[in-house]
Amino acid sequence: MKFIYILISLFLFTLSCTQAQQKIFSFPIKVIEPHQVRAIADDSGASCFYISLGDKSHFYSIPASGDTFYHHVFTQRFGHSVIEINAVINTDKNFVFFYSLVSEGKLSGAFVVNKANGNTTDVKDLDFADPGPNANLAKVISDNNCAYFIYSYPKKQQVGLLRLDDYNRSAFKLFTTDLPRTDKYFKASTFKKINMNMPNTIYQAHFPEKVYVQGNGQIIFTIDINKQNDIEKARDLGSTRMLTLDWNTGKSVYRNIPNDIQPVNYETNSFLFEDKLFRLSLNGKELNLSIINAESNITLKRFHFSNLDSVTIQSTPVVIEGARNVFQDGKQIVGEHDNILKKLDAGFPAVSVYSYQDSLLVASIGSYTEAQKPITFYLSYGPAFVAVPGPGFFTTGKGQSTSFKSVFSNASADFSSQPYQPNSLDKVFDFLYEHRKEKLGQNITYQSGNKICLGYIHRENKTFNVVAFE
Numbered sequence: 292m293k294f295i296y297i298l299i300s301l302f303l304f305t306l307s308c309t310q311a312q313q314k315i316f317s318f319p320i321k322v323i324e325p326h327q328v329r330a331i332a333d334d335s336g337a338s339c340f341y342i343s344l345g346d347k348s349h350f351y352s353i354p355a356s357g358d359t360f361y362h363h364v365f366t367q368r369f370g371h372s373v374i375e376i377n378a379v380i381n382t383d384k385n386f387v388f389f390y391s392l393v394s395e396g397k398l399s400g401a402f403v404v405n406k407a408n409g410n411t412t413d414v415k416d417l418d419f420a421d422p423g424p425n426a427n428l429a430k431v432i433s434d435n436n437c438a439y440f441i442y443s444y445p446k447k448q449q450v451g452l453l454r455l456d457d458y459n460r461s462a463f464k465l466f467t468t469d470l471p472r473t474d475k476y477f478k479a480s481t482f483k484k485i486n487m488n489m490p491n492t493i494y495q496a497h498f499p500e501k502v503y504v505q506g507n508g509q510i511i512f513t514i515d516i517n518k519q520n521d522i523e524k525a526r527d528l529g530s531t532r533m534l535t536l537d538w539n540t541g542k543s544v545y546r547n548i549p550n551d552i553q554p555v556n557y558e559t560n561s562f563l564f565e566d567k568l569f570r571l572s573l574n575g576k577e578l579n580l581s582i583i584n585a586e587s588n589i590t591l592k593r594f595h596f597s598n599l600d601s602v603t604i605q606s607t608p609v610v611i612e613g614a615r616n617v618f619q620d621g622k623q624i625v626g627e628h629d630n631i632l633k634k635l636d637a638g639f640p641a642v643s644v645y646s647y648q649d650s651l652l653v654a655s656i657g658s659y660t661e662a663q664k665p666i667t668f669y670l671s672y673g674p675a676f677v678a679v680p681g682p683g684f685f686t687t688g689k690g691q692s693t694s695f696k697s698v699f700s701n702a703s704a705d706f707s708s709q710p711y712q713p714n715s716l717d718k719v720f721d722f723l724y725e726h727r728k729e730k731l732g733q734n735i736t737y738q739s740g741n742k743i744c745l746g747y748i749h750r751e752n753k754t755f756n757v758v759a760f761e
Contacts, residue, residue, distance in 0.1 A: 312722060315744070316353055316757040318360050323732055323750045330746055331379045331386050332739035337406040339386045340735075340746060340755065341376055348374060350402065351755065352386070352409040361409025365402070374399075377431040378438035380455065387458050389431075389438060397428070398440070401458040420463035422451045429477035432484050434504045441510075443477040450477075450543070452510070452536060466536050469545035482512060485562075489738050490645045490655075490716040493692035496562055497641035497659035503563055508538040515570075517558050529559045531568060533585065551590050552579050557640075562654075564644040567591070567704065569654055573640040575633045578602065580642070580656065582704040591704040598632045604697045606711040609634055609657070612720065613691040622724060625693075637693050651709060652701050657694025715743035718760040 322344040332338035335355040342349045348365040367374055377398065378389045388402040400415045426442040433439070442451035450466045450473050470476060483498035485491055487505065499515040512534040516527055529550030536543050548568060550559070557574035566586055572579040580594040596602050609625035611634070625634050638660025647653040698707040713721075719736055722745065734747035742759045749756055 312718060313759045313761075314756065315357060315759050316360065317754050318351060318362075319753060320349070320351075320748065320755045321753070322347070322349060323748055323753060325733055325748075326373065327376060328733045328735045328746075328748075329376045329379055329388065330735050330737040330744075331381060332737055332744065333381050333406070334740045336739055337386075338737070338739060338744070338757075339404050339406075341379075341388055341402070342755070343374060343376075348402070350404055350409075350411045352404050352406070352411075353757075354407060354409070363404075363409065363411040365411070365413055378433035378455070380433055380438050380457075381435050382457050385457075389455065389458070403458055414458050417458060419455070419461045420453060422453055422463055423465070426451055427474060427478070429474075430482055430502070432482075432502055432504060432510075434506075439504070439510060441477070443474040445474050446472060448473060450534075450536060452538065454538065464538065464541050466541070466543040468534060468543045470532070470534050476514070489743060490653075490714050491562075491643040492716070493641045493643065493655055493657055493659045493694050494690070496643035496655070497560065497639050497692075499560055499639075501563070510536045510538070511563060512536075513561065513563055513568075515560050517560075529572065531561050531570065533563075546585075546588075548583060548585065548588050551581050551583065551593070560640045560642060562642045562644050564646075564652065567644075569642050569644050571640045571642040571656060573632075573636055573658060575630075575636040578632055578635065578656075580604070580654075582699070594706070596632070598630060602631055602695075604656075604706045605695045606653075606698045606709075607696045609693060609695045611637075611691060611693045613689075634693055637691065641692075641694070645714070646701070647698065647712075647714075648709075650701050651707055652699045653711065653714075654697045654699060655694050656697055657692060659690060659692045661690040715760040719743060719745050722758065722760070 322342050325342045325344045327343045329341040336357060337353065337355040339350060339352040346367040348367060350363045352361045374390050374392060376388050376390050380387050384406060386404045386406060389398060390400055391397055392399050398417065400413060400417060403412045403414055422442045425445055428440060429443045430441040438455045440453035448468050448470060450468055451463065453461060453463045455461045482500045482502040483495055485495065485501050485503045487503060499517055501513050503511040514532045516530050531548040533548065534543065534545050552572055557572055559570060559572045561568050561570040563585060566584060568583040568585040570581045570583060576598045578596045581590050582592045583590050594604055609631050611623040611625065625631060635657050638658040640658050643655045644652055696711050698709050698711055700707050730750040732748035732750045734745060736743060736745050742761055744757055744759045746755060746757045
């Protein structure tokens with residue numbers, strides 16, 4: 292009976308998804324198979340798209356009025372070297388695209404786009420604060436208003452942050468940490484940027500190394516220790532290491548949140564939401580979800596289910612999305628009597644959390660697995676072509692996610708019986724699924740005010756279209 296109720300709710304929610312979209316712009320393009328696609332917008336509705344192919348860099352900017360667009364093309368001056376956009380930020384008057392050359396692997400310049408008139412300037416030879424000798428650039432991440440270049444140092448317990456507020460304004464701070472051999476960790480780990488203002492996909496959440504950029508000037512790195520990334524062989528499998536760098540104070544805090552379930556005979560992964568750490572442990576026979584206070588290490592709630600139990604924290608059915616094999620893609624709803632835990636254990640565990648209504652949270656719980664063979668046509672289904680995630684981006688990857696959603700009380704961490712309502716990310720997925728047979732190309736999703744916008748290339752029409760979802 293519960294499963295029927297969930298299915299009816301899912302149908303009604305899907306129906307509402309299809310009614311809440313608005314096509315806001317479309318412009319012709321000549322580039323239908325670009326090397327890189329980037330986008331950014333501000334709260335007023337002004338936006339800019341970067342599309343590159345070969346030695347051409349195309350900028351399409353839309354002012355806040357939305358009544359026109361501006362197109363500028365730059366021919367790259369670097370011969371056969373390819374430009375990569377490392378970070379995109381929003382200033383009062385401009386959108387700034389910082390770029391590097393793939394052949395050199397360092398920051399080379401910035402494209403500055405005026406929001407009002409679309410004028411675009413290539414600023415070369417940027418003068419930044421010096422991170423010091425022997426600094427290794429480990430990661431570039433961007434919030435909406437600033438970008439951070441993260442440096443590690445050989446055989447030292449130090450992390451450097453170069454902060455860029457504009458193309459001509461930067462500052463540097465060096466943090467001393469308790470994390471042993473930061474160069475070892477930052478080289479071995481590929482930290483995935485987590486969006487703080489919009490839902491994250493199972494693909495984004497399945498990475499055991501994550502970085503969160505808080506609005507209060509804090510950058511938080513988390514590493515879930517599993518067999519494949521246990522660098523020190525410390526035997527603390529299932530634990531979560533957390534390093535917080537506070538830009539405002541110049542101080543760092545390192546803590547280890549130990550595994551609260553023994554023994555560990557399966558992979559674990561976690562997701563940080565404010566002061567709560569959601570940690571998922573999963574195998575084909577058991578599912579463990581712990582909600583932990585990240586500051587005190589106290590477990591607030593623990594949910595355990597075996598393959599003989601009914602998973603009572605489901606607010607939606609288990610849904611398989613993405614490319615399942617060479618001949619099949621799309622989505623599949625797992626039946627009530629199927630082995631749910633076995634389905635969920637198809638890949639690496641993942642949990643993502645976001646704020647839902649006033650006092651509730653929604654957790655997406657499941658796993659992600661990469662496609663066994665390259666599936667080029669899957670790009671027409673999921674927004675999978677963001678080379679370097681920036682403000683307001685999400686990606687789905689080219690594989691398969693298996694997950695369900697659960698609603699929790701933010702105050703008590705208890706499971707809530709409140710029905711799940713779809714978010715803008717669900718609406719984007721539904722839109723792409725409904726149009727999966729059309730000749731859609733690269734696509735990207737970004738945030739503009741309270742809307743999530745999807746920009747996608749229509750190969751047959753040779754247009755770039757923008758659709759908004761509320």
